[in-house]
Amino acid sequence: MALLQISEPGMSAAPHQHKLAVGIDLGTTNSLVATVKSGMATVLQDEHGHALLPSVVRYMPEGDVVVGHDAQAQQSADPVNTIASAKRFMGRSLKDIADRAHIPYNFVDSSNATKLLQIQTRAGLKTPVEISAEILKTLKARAEKSLGGDLIGVVITVPAYFDDAQRQATKDAARLAGLNVLRLLNEPTAAAVAYGLDNAAEGTFVIYDLGGGTFDVSILKLTKGVFEVLATNGDSALGGDDFDHRIYCWVLDRIRESTSDFNPLSENDTRLLLTKARQAKEWLTDNHEAQIVCRLNNGLLVDVTLSATQFVEFTQQLVIKTLAPTRKAMRDAQLTLEDIKGVVLVGGATRMPQVRHAVEEYFKQTPLTNLDPDKVVALGAAIQANALVGNRSEDDLLLLDVTPLSLGLETMGGLVERIIPRNSTLPVARAQDFTTYKDGQTAMSIQVVQGERELVADCRSLARFELRGIPPMAAGAARIRVTFQVDADGLLSVSAREQTNGVEAHVVVKPSYGLSEDEITHMLKSSFGSAEADKVARMLAEARVSAGAIINSVTLALAADSHLISEQEKQAIETEIQNLQTISQAEDAAAINKAVDALNHATEAFAAARMNASVSHALSGKNLDSINL
Amino acid sequence: MSLNYFELFGLEPIFNIELAALESNFRKIQSESHPDRFVTAPAAEKLSAMQQATLANEAYLSLKNPANRAKYLLELQGITAISETNTAMPTDFLMQQMEWREATEDAVSAKDITALDSLLAEIRVEAKSLQDSLTSLLDVQKDYTAATDATRKLIFIDKVSEDINRAIEQIDI
Incomplete structure (x- = not known):
């Protein structure tokens, strides 16, 4: 299909240039970075030849931060300032950490029970997001040094069973590290990509992924470059x-x-x-x-x-604890053991013989171990990153992933109304209508929860927001439509609209367990520490690059497909292009960004028309194929 | 411009569809519209990709599951299979359902997963025979009244299966 080639900030617009993109496995115990070089996925090593970077961060007395082997070596000597396994705390509050008595860190007991936990170090209070950002920065530096240029973007892997708060925390960490996240990719799916492409595998496969701190099991159907996740399950606190x-x-x-x-x-x-x-x-x-x-x-x-x-x-x-999620995934996928073509073991913990035996006994077949269980996730992420930025010439890699946990709302009596069931293919949107229960009720509090239990108290609360301005009506007369949208990263946004007068509330689910926008901005500012003038120059440069990118892309689209829209619509778009070109000459980044938005807005109908055309073109091609068969 | 789900996948609007064609056309559409194809595209294109991919997923789910497919075919005929005013079910079917529910409860108290599994198998047989009659009612006889009854039974049966699966999950830990 006609995927437009668009250059990214800082890159030249040469059409067939190889774009630098990497996959990062941000692990509980070890982290890795990999890329695709001349068609081959390879893990990048540090200057000492190490591929694995221990996920350990040490805050030094002089204010430096040391990450990896050197930090790990000092763990016993300086335990409270040397943080390992920060991934276990991502998107979590202190009360979520069951075994904290045995973890030698100075956790800070926040008065707010739903607040992200913090760890007191000599460098001050640190969140798991900031600690993870240090690991990501180290890997970013390793990749840029090894590849000799700025990264366009990264794919970061997360456990499939990570909930919304944990995914959001991972994305925040990447932002703090100055990385452009192309996609959050589920670890077992990444492993399936690396395994499947390496072995030209077709059929239904199970990925059993026992890492340092998390357990995932995913069942995928592999057909000609399409990786379709049928079901996933796991335990985000077992490893x-x-x-x-x-x-x-x-x-x-x-x-x-x-x-x-x-x-x-x-x-x-x-x-x-x-x-x-x-x-x-x-x-x-x-x-x-x-x-x-x-x-x-x-x-x-x-x-x-x-x-x-x-x-x-x-x-x-512990081994038995991995089998219940495995059985659940099998049930959800409606499969029997005979349907499973192979079981791929991922994660360092699957080296333990008792784990291998348990898997073999359950599936009644010898698990596949021909890929390095430590590296397979990073390699899969690299392959996906390479495809996402358009380096892969064949258009044949498609990952269809699912949401691991059901999403719902609190209704009367603390019960959960499920809106999106687990294992729904992403992206997914679902709407549900609710009504008021009191006469004259003008506001409604909406609590969004994630989990499989019937009671709100047993699920994870993701956010609570209020819809105000409902016109006073008799109880049950108002119609409030709540829409959940989960994107391809597995992240949720919720909007609510009163149907009779159109009062609307929209939230990107973030507040209760995440960092606020202000907190991130503050952390970014203090980490850059650069002069105000630098920042202004940088923002202007970025705005101009994105202006150039969209002008280039829309111009190409118009040249190819302007027959899909009316002359009037075409002129409206061309006017916005000219406007943006003029504004880009000036020094005002905010004005440029605003003009970019305006151009984007003007092309929405055009983009939809092109999408329809490309879909129907694809189907007509397909129908001919099936006749030939 | 607004296609129904069968048109979206280029399929004839019948109950007995060719699942392989549905699956392969679904993949074809996702290959064109999945957000992964538009990661570096402008916002307007990302938005239309997200909408198209979401629609394709929803449509696929509606046509893949037999109960949903029958319900959707009836909707295309202007018939709402399940509505608040339309809840009557034949007595024998209700008795059958109560038996299944009781058997489920007994098996749950006994923590007997095998019993629940065989209950599921029994229900699958019943579902299969309903699907066979739906093929004839919807595709051949076009008897939408009888098809509505069969569809509602199939939806109820799906619900019972779902509840049994949930019950299994509660005891299988």
Whole structure:
């Protein structure tokens, strides 16, 4: 199809130039960045040849920030300023973190229970969004150095089971890192893309993705470059970290058995033992027993031996916990085990033999492990990024993903009215009519929730907003239509409209668990720290680039398809183009942006007409194909 | 300009559609209109892609599921299968439904997933026979009164299946 080639801010408009786009796997334990070079997806390494960047951020006394291996090495020495696994806290308030007693950070107890949690470090209060932004900045720098230019955009992967708040937090982190997010991509879908294209796979596949902190299972149908997610399920607080934690608890029990005067561990010792636990877990993948030896701060020597059998035994419940979501996904997809062509294992935690056995036993087939479970997600994201910016010449990659959790509204009695069921293919919009329950009621409070339970109290509240100005009527007479729209990133926006007089309220679901626009702007300002003049120049340059891009694109569209609209409509568009060209000469970024919006608005009907034409053209082609078959 | 769902997918408006053609035309449309194709396009094009892709998903869902498809075909005939004033069901069908509901409750209290699964299988057989009669009623006899009754039964049956699936989810943890 005629996809228009549009150059991005900072890039030249050369039509067939390879555009720099990367995929980022922002993991709980490790993060990676990958790109497509000469048709091959490859993970980019740092100057020491490391592909994996440990997702650990350390705030230094001098004010620097260290990310990755060096930060990880100092975890035990400086636990409160060295934050690992920040992904587990994304889009979460403190009360959501069940095991915080065992996490050696200074969480700040906000008076507002639904507020994003914060961690006190020597660099001040930090949100998980800011901590994740540091990881993203490091990967951005690695990619730009390695590819030798500015990135046009990135695809960032998220667990399929991430809810709206967690997705929004991820997008905010990217914005803080100065990245243009082309798409948030579900991790299992990314893995399926990398696996499917690599193996020319066709049929129904299960992606079982047990990462450091999250578990996802997705079932996809692969047909000729189309990746259609049939169902997804998971647990956004279950992963390899939990296995470490079980070992840690087991070691604590052994210490308690061996000594009478056992004091609570210091933060440093907690971190030390957690690190030893992780090493023991990894060792047990290929060995029958692991020795855990270390000396605690108080002089106590820990020396215990953990057998693989014991490890399997006390982590059995964790493995079983992954099977319930797996069964749910199978039911939702209405499939039986015989329908499954292959099971792909993703995530470092699937290296554990007991996990592999459990998967094999359930699906009655040997899981596929021929791709590196640590890298497959980043590679898939890179392939998607490359396709999104238009580098891929064949137009044959299409990902049809779903929303993982049902979306609904609170109705009378604290009950949830489901509007969009889970596993709906994206993008999706659904409307529902509501009415008033009191005579003369003029306002209505709308609470948006996400989850599968019947009661509002058991679901996650995403936002609450008010529709005011409903004309006073008898109870039940008003008609309020609430529309939910979930976009291709899995992000929700909600609008409500009173049907009789058109009072409207629109929210992009963000407030209750997210950072406000003001907070982000403030963080961006303080991170740039540049002079006001620089900022003005930068905004002007960006406005001019986007003006040039849209003029170029609309001019091309008019040249190809102006027969689809009336002469009058065509002239209206041309007038807006001229107007924008004139305004772009001046130095006013706001005016340019306004003229861009005006041109966009003027072309809406034209864009819709072109869309219809391209769809019907595609179908007529298809019908001929089926006759030939 | 405003196409019905069958026209959108280039299909004849019948109940017994060729699912493979529906699926392949759905993909064809999504290949043209999915927002992924317009990531770097101007806002107006992004908007029309989002609207078209959303419509295609909605239409696909309506035609893929037999109960929804029958309901939609009746709508094209100006008939609302399920309305507030039209709730009467034959007694034998209501009895059948009550039996299913009771069996579901018993199985739930016994936490018996196998029983719930076999209940689902039983219901699928019933649904299949309703679908067969809908093919004849809608496509051959054009008997929309009888088709409306069958469609409503199919919608009720879908609801029972959905409730059983939910029940399974509650006990399968």
